[in-house]
Structures are given as C-alpha cells and as structure tokens.
Amino acid sequence: MVAFLSGYPRKEVDRLRRSYMKEVNKSEGFDVSGLPVPDSAPGLTEHICNDTCSPLILLYAKLGLHRYNLVQGKNLQPSSVKKYNKSMGSVNSSYYITLVAIDPATQLLQTFQTRVNELRYGELVLECCTARPLGETHICGIKKSSDHKPVEDLLHTFPEWPPKNPFKKSKRCYVLKKSELRENDDWIRLYLELAVAASNRDTLENHLVSNLKIVKVAIDTTSTQEGLDLFAIVYIRYKDSCEARVGKDVDRVAVVRRFFNEGMGSFSLVGQNLGIIQKKSNKQLLRFKPWLLYTPRWRLKAYRHSGLTLSRRVPKTRSMEFFLSQFTFRDDFTKKGKESECETVL
Structure with a gap:
C-alpha cells in the first residue's frame, strides 16, 4: 500500500519529500516498505510476489542476472522473484527487483538485486545499471572520462x-x-x-x-x-x-x-x-x-x-x-486480441 500525504503546507511537503527520498536512497530503491509517498514525489510502489509474478518482471529479472553473468563471468540462474518496486508518474518505469538466484555448480541460493529502466514504452529500449548479489555496493552513475564514448x-x-x-x-x-x-x-x-x-x-x-x-x-x-x-x-x-x-x-x-x-x-x-x-x-x-x-x-x-x-x-x-503496393505490413498495435492456444490462466 502507498500512503499519500496531502493537506500539508508547502514547506512541510518539501521536507517530507526530502525525507522520503533520503530513505529510498539508503536502499537504492530496493526497500520502500511502509514509506508514505509525499505529494508530487517520484515515489515507488511495492509489489510482493508470492507464488506468481508478472511475465515481464520475470524477464527483467533474467536480464539483470544475464548482465551480471556476462560482466562477471558467473553462471547464476533465477530461482524466484520475491518482490519489486516500480516507479510512478510515467509510462516508462524503473523496476527495482529483488529475487533469489541459484548457482548450478554449488546449488547455493543467494538474494540478488537488479534495476531495469524502460527508456521507451512499447519498444525494446532497456537499461540495466544495477545487478549484484545482496550486500555488494554499486552506484549507478556516469563517470566522466575521455576514454569512454557517450552512448x-x-x-x-x-x-x-x-x-x-x-x-x-x-x-x-x-x-x-x-x-x-x-x-x-x-x-x-x-x-x-x-x-x-x-x-x-x-x-x-x-x-x-x-x-x-x-x-x-x-x-x-x-x-x-x-x-x-x-x-x-x-x-x-x-x-x-x-x-x-x-x-x-x-x-x-x-x-x-x-x-x-x-x-x-x-x-x-x-x-x-x-x-x-x-x-x-x-x-x-x-x-x-x-x-x-x-x-x-x-x-x-x-x-x-x-x-x-x-x-x-x-x-x-x-x-x-x-x-x-508490392508489400504488406502489419501494425502490431492495431491487432485485436484473439482466443488461441497461447493464452494462459494467471
């Protein structure tokens, strides 16, 4: 649940907003349980995954593990998603996902955190700048260096x-x-x-x-x-x-x-x-x-x-x-949904 604070003076709202962002930054967005979201603040909503989770969140969790494995030379595999926090205020959201990963070589489980940013809605334009086992520190930012080309x-x-x-x-x-x-x-x-x-x-x-x-x-x-x-x-x-x-x-x-x-x-x-x-x-x-x-x-x-x-x-x-006239093109956004064997009951 997200509690919104209203009816406060402007200075009080600004103070509450700064306090909220300070608490969010402590966990880098991965732990916002019980935090009330001030008015007009870039808040996060918490979603707990029990037995099921959104297919999109599962793919984003796999993307975070893939990024970690590719860069670190590891082979962690997803086991389950525990929860995720989603940014509000825009159709392009950021997802702060906490999941359980397993190492196939040792069968050991460990808690893993990843952040995936959607840069365009309805298109594959994704950015993952945080992917680490719980306890490892990482700052998602830009290092200004002439050795690296802007992307x-x-x-x-x-x-x-x-x-x-x-x-x-x-x-x-x-x-x-x-x-x-x-x-x-x-x-x-x-x-x-x-x-x-x-x-x-x-x-x-x-x-x-x-x-x-x-x-x-x-x-x-x-x-x-x-x-x-x-x-x-x-x-x-x-x-x-x-x-x-x-x-x-x-x-x-x-x-x-x-x-x-x-x-x-x-x-x-x-x-x-x-x-x-x-x-x-x-x-x-x-x-x-x-x-x-x-x-x-x-x-x-x-x-x-x-x-x-x-x-x-x-x-x-x-x-x-x-x-x-020699070609026919299909617009994926004008198709109407149909019943088929690809549907699944959630």
Missing part, C-alpha cells in the same frame, strides 16, 4: 538491417551453427522474448512468449564501438505461433543490439521485431525482407510500428505508391 545515440536509435541477408554466410555476419545455437540458447532466447514482450505489453499477461521457435541466428562481426565493451548486434529469425498476437504473420525476424559501457556502468538492449509477410502479385509471390530495402538509389528503414519510413528519395521512374 546516447545508441540508446535513441534502433539497430539497422545490413545491406545483405544476414542469415546467409558473408564477411559481415556469422550464422551460428546448431551446436552453437544450443550453447547460447539461454541469452538469445532472452533477447527474443524481451523484443516480443516489449512490443506486446497489453497482451503479455495472457499470451505466452515461451512458444517462440528460433530458426536462425546471425551475429554482426563488423560492428565495433570505441569505448564500449561487450558490444554486439544479433539477428534472430523465428516463428511465433500465437495467433492472438501476430495473426497469420508467423514468420518473423528480430534485431537486438546490446552494449555495456564501463564508464557508465550500464548494460543496454535496443531492438525491434518485424513480420515477414507474403503478398501475391501478378508475376510472383513476393516476400518482405528488410535487408533488400537497401539500394544505391534509395534506402528505406523498417520500423516495428508502421513498416517503412522514407530515408532517401525514391527515383521518379517508380512512384512511392507503386513501391509500397
């Missing part, structure tokens, strides 16, 4: 498709073998599930993401960023059999960019997913492939919401109407 542009731009099909062998992209895909299935599936969950917030509670089938995975081998460690762009081709979520748009592709900036202490995921939709024309059956939209004369960017945005001018020999 604001990476947080506000989606990764683009390469000029050629990333799922075919090339100098730019490496396609994972089946054995390599099995070895890395945990984090690849996490990226895919987060990409799907982020763009289906309204239906996530009722429609599972565990039914996603990964077909092919490619990793961009040419992408490097100065001052950024653990930088990678991953292309995932998958099938989504949930009719309530994608209709008949079963064949889909996702692109996810991850990066960890040591200067900021921040691990981030930015990505999007698109459908591969067939449309029959007079001559042939065309298939939408994002990488085929890059040509010397024009370049079109594929976005998750409405399909395409013109980046360069289309040649006069072919009108925009003619070009767009």
